Amino acid sequence: MQYIEQLLFVIVLGVAIYFFIKKVKQIRRNIFLGKDEIINDQKAERWKVMAKVALGQSKMVVRPVAGFFHILIYIGFVLINIEVLEILIDGVAGTHRSLSFLGSIYNTAIGFFEILAVLVLIACVVFLARRFIVKIPRFHSPEMKGWATKDATYILVIEIVLMVALLKMNAVDQLLQVRGADHYIAAGSFPVSQYLTGLFSNYDTSTLVVLERVFWWFHILGILFFLNYVPYSKHLHIFLAFPNTWYSRLSPSGEFQNMPEITNEVNMMLDPSKADPNMPPPEKFGVNDVTDLSWKNLLDAYSCTECGRCTSSCPANITGKKLSPRKIMMDTRDRAEELGKAKDKNGSDYHDGKSLHDLISQEELLACTTCNACVEACPININPVEIIFGMRQYQTLEKSAMPSEWAMMNNNIENNQAPWQFSPTDRANWSKEI
Amino acid sequence: MSEQISVPTVAELVAKGEKPDVLFWVGCAGSFDERAQKVTKAFVKILHHVGLKYAILGTEESCTGDPAKRAGNEFLFQMQAMANIATLNAYRISKIVTTCPHCFNTLKNEYPSLGGNYDVIHHTQLLQELIDEGKLTFGKESFKGRKITYHDSCYLGRANGVYDAPRKILEALDAELVEMKRCRKNGLCCGAGGAQMFKDAEQGNKEINIERTEEAIETGAEIISANCPFCTTMIRDGVKHAEKEDKVEVLDLAELVAQAKEL
Numbered sequence: 001m002q003y004i005e006q007l008l009f010v011i012v013l014g015v016a017i018y019f020f021i022k023k024v025k026q027i028r029r030n031i032f033l034g035k036d037e038i039i040n041d042q043k044a045e046r047w048k049v050m051a052k053v054a055l056g057q058s059k060m061v062v063r064p065v066a067g068f069f070h071i072l073i074y075i076g077f078v079l080i081n082i083e084v085l086e087i088l089i090d091g092v093a094g095t096h097r098s099l100s101f102l103g104s105i106y107n108t109a110i111g112f113f114e115i116l117a118v119l120v121l122i123a124c125v126v127f128l129a130r131r132f133i134v135k136i137p138r139f140h141s142p143e144m145k146g147w148a149t150k151d152a153t154y155i156l157v158i159e160i161v162l163m164v165a166l167l168k169m170n171a172v173d174q175l176l177q178v179r180g181a182d183h184y185i186a187a188g189s190f191p192v193s194q195y196l197t198g199l200f201s202n203y204d205t206s207t208l209v210v211l212e213r214v215f216w217w218f219h220i221l222g223i224l225f226f227l228n229y230v231p232y233s234k235h236l237h238i239f240l241a242f243p244n245t246w247y248s249r250l251s252p253s254g255e256f257q258n259m260p261e262i263t264n265e266v267n268m269m270l271d272p273s274k275a276d277p278n279m280p281p282p283e284k285f286g287v288n289d290v291t292d293l294s295w296k297n298l299l300d301a302y303s304c305t306e307c308g309r310c311t312s313s314c315p316a317n318i319t320g321k322k323l324s325p326r327k328i329m330m331d332t333r334d335r336a337e338e339l340g341k342a343k344d345k346n347g348s349d350y351h352d353g354k355s356l357h358d359l360i361s362q363e364e365l366l367a368c369t370t371c372n373a374c375v376e377a378c379p380i381n382i383n384p385v386e387i388i389f390g391m392r393q394y395q396t397l398e399k400s401a402m403p404s405e406w407a408m409m410n411n412n413i414e415n416n417q418a419p420w421q422f423s424p425t426d427r428a429n430w431s432k433e434i
Numbered sequence: 435m436s437e438q439i440s441v442p443t444v445a446e447l448v449a450k451g452e453k454p455d456v457l458f459w460v461g462c463a464g465s466f467d468e469r470a471q472k473v474t475k476a477f478v479k480i481l482h483h484v485g486l487k488y489a490i491l492g493t494e495e496s497c498t499g500d501p502a503k504r505a506g507n508e509f510l511f512q513m514q515a516m517a518n519i520a521t522l523n524a525y526r527i528s529k530i531v532t533t534c535p536h537c538f539n540t541l542k543n544e545y546p547s548l549g550g551n552y553d554v555i556h557h558t559q560l561l562q563e564l565i566d567e568g569k570l571t572f573g574k575e576s577f578k579g580r581k582i583t584y585h586d587s588c589y590l591g592r593a594n595g596v597y598d599a600p601r602k603i604l605e606a607l608d609a610e611l612v613e614m615k616r617c618r619k620n621g622l623c624c625g626a627g628g629a630q631m632f633k634d635a636e637q638g639n640k641e642i643n644i645e646r647t648e649e650a651i652e653t654g655a656e657i658i659s660a661n662c663p664f665c666t667t668m669i670r671d672g673v674k675h676a677e678k679e680d681k682v683e684v685l686d687l688a689e690l691v692a693q694a695k696e697l
Contacts, residue, residue, distance in 0.1 A: 251543070252539075252543050252593055252594050252595070253592055253593050254539040254543055254593025254594050255543035256503060256504075256544065258512065258547050258548060259508050259512075262508050262509055262512050263512060263548065265509070266509070266512045266513055266516055267516075269513075270513070270517075270520075285508065286506065313620070315622055315623040315642045315646075316638070316642070318622075318640075318642075318645060319635075319638045319639065319640040319641065319642050319645055320637075320639030320640060321635070321636045321637065321638040322636065322637070323636070363636055363637075366633075367636040369588070369623045369625060369626070369627040369628040369630050369642070370504055370588070370627050370628030371588040371592065371623035371627050372592045372593060373588075373592070373620070373621075373623065375592075376620070377620075389504075389506075392505070393506040394506075395506060396505060396507050397506060397507065397508065397509065402506065403633045403634070405632055405633040405634065406505045406629065406632060406633055408632075409501060409502075409505065409629070409632040409633075410502055410505065410507050410510055413499070413502050413514065414510060414513075417495075417497050417514075418465070418497050419462055419497060419501050419631075419632055420462065420466055420467075422465075422466045425493055426466070427460075427465045427466070427492065427495060428441070428443070428460075428465070428490065428493055430460075430464075430465060430471045430474055430475065431440075431441035431490065431492075433475070434439045434475050434478060434479070
């Protein structure tokens with residue numbers, strides 16, 4: 001029986017890890033559907049940004065309530081998962097509380113994890129309340145209908161269930177330890193679950209052993225399920241926040257990259273000696289599909305946890321316009337997933353003929369003031385403006401689709417060297433009037 | 435103002451075998467927009483007052499290409515940029531000051547990779563330098579205790595991280611700075627950036643400049659100070675919309691300095 005349980009554990013673990021790695025590879029492939037871009041300068045600064053923003057959660061606490069409870073879940077998640085190490089050893093080796101030889105350190109840790117579990121539980125309840133009782137507006141924008149809200153709810157509920165399982169497991173374990181049941185060595189401290197022992201104290205020892213096993217299995221199966229749920233979910237940020245902040249844009253946010261293919265064209269017109277005659281004329285300008293974005297834009301999209309701080313600080317969105325930076329990120333991820341699936345089915349050279357413009361309208365693109373408030377608000381330095389801007393370039397340069405006022409403005413710049421229709425010879429007239 | 439100021443162009447200086455220490459990039463709004471011209475003139479008076487050797491390009495100046503670029507027309511932007519860079523490099527310009535944060539951002543961040551490398555500063559940074567160096571002092575207490583709020587433009591603030599220079603000017607003027615709730619990194623856009631100045635806004639339930647102006651008025655300030663010709667226009671329109679023109683003034687920091695110096 002003992003060996004069967006161990007064997008079962010190894011099989012379940014192997015299957016869970018297999019599917020997780022498979023999905024991770026798929027996501028990696030999808031991110032690299034984007035264009036190559038080498039980002040490896042200023043390494044020291046990049047480590048600093050990652051340490052401050054991802055590890056240190058410096059931008060989360062800008063909104064103190066959400067920031068505080070998020071840090072509880074974050075610390076709880078990282079530390080309680082140390083216990084998973086023990087669960088893995090026990091599962092494979094058929095031992096029980098294999099790390100208890102650490103003595104008082106072990107006992108303190110187990111006690112600390114219980115307190116963390118309660119704090120995580122409280123934080124998850126607070127987060128559910130913020131969504132469904134307080135109804136914070138950014139959780140109820142149009143793009144949050146359907147899967148987005150379900151996803152957020154599932155995650156919070158799974159976390160609550162996992163924490164309860166952990167505490168119940170410890171409660172039963174304690175009873176078995178006190179009764180001196182075979183195999184259940186006295187180890188750990190239980191500042192929280194000691195109050196739950198009453199729930200189980202009427203059961204006989206053999207029933208308790210079964211219950212302990214049930215909770216233990218429930219806990220580890222829950223964790224393995226969660227591991228495989230995360231890559232399908234917005235919750236991927238728990239891993240991707242780190243690389244995403246490392247690869248942050250470090251240049252001033254006002255700097256919009258100049259397109260080198262256009263520089264070459266302009267040089268050919270103005271100063272052919274500077275132009276590279278061997279550079280092939282570009283196939284297209286701007287962003288039509290995810291394959292025209294940088295891989296970093298797609299990493300951004302997969303890292304987004306849809307918190308909506310970007311949208312709630314966007315001047316266009318605040319004033320009722322259709323643009324929502326969060327939706328831009330969600331659409332980009334959805335499109336990368338869709339194209340990825342199409343390629344899985346039809347081969348890596350296949351393109352389904354669809355585009356990011358099918359999901360994001362011109363009305364949304366035009367409403368952006370390029371103010372960078374969304375970039376500033378994002379707790380993990382996601383940049384929706386680059387995507388909006390690239391798509392706007394496509395509309396303007398490839399489709400000549402722009403408001404007539406912009407067409408006029410461009411004409412004026414071309415002909416009068418100013419966005420208004422003034423004569424360039426009058427440019428310095430003001431200087432005669434001082 | 436009794437003294438007549440003649441504003442030198444770079445071409446004139448070069449003809450005399452001279453070169454300006456700093457080029458004043460006036461920008462399209464500063465050149466043509468009636469409201470922004472006042473800021474241009476105020477700033478020129480300050481430059482003249484402190485005796486800085488400056489010059490303008492005059493009719494040789496051309497749009498930096500910023501609005502074209504933000505509207506997605508990279509081609510037109512680069513045409514403008516290359517032409518401007520050719521002019522600036524021919525005159526061996528090394529330092530540029532501008533009263534427009536959009537020109538500032540473009541010249542500073544987007545010209546270098548096209549071959550235009552200059553030390554570019556915004557006029558509020560120059561004013562702060564002049565104050566720090568003791569070249570601009572304020573004996574008169576014209577703004578003492580007066581409530582002034584300050585609007586961070588996106589392209590000076592978030593885009594380039596300049597938050598303190600403008601505030602130090604207000605401090606030197608002895609004004610009482612009352613901050614809006616959304617300020618510095620969290621400053622709210624006036625609604626004009628990204629070439630929005632040149633088109634109507636998309637369908638919504640409010641204009642952005644009205645949202646921002648309401649916030650500025652709520653501070654109880656009698657002056658809303660700004661650093662950008664577009665923000666100034668947008669917020670002035672907002673003040674008009676709120677029918678507060680007789681109570682709240684919208685002024686550029688250069689205008690405040692010129693007023694304090696009675697220039």
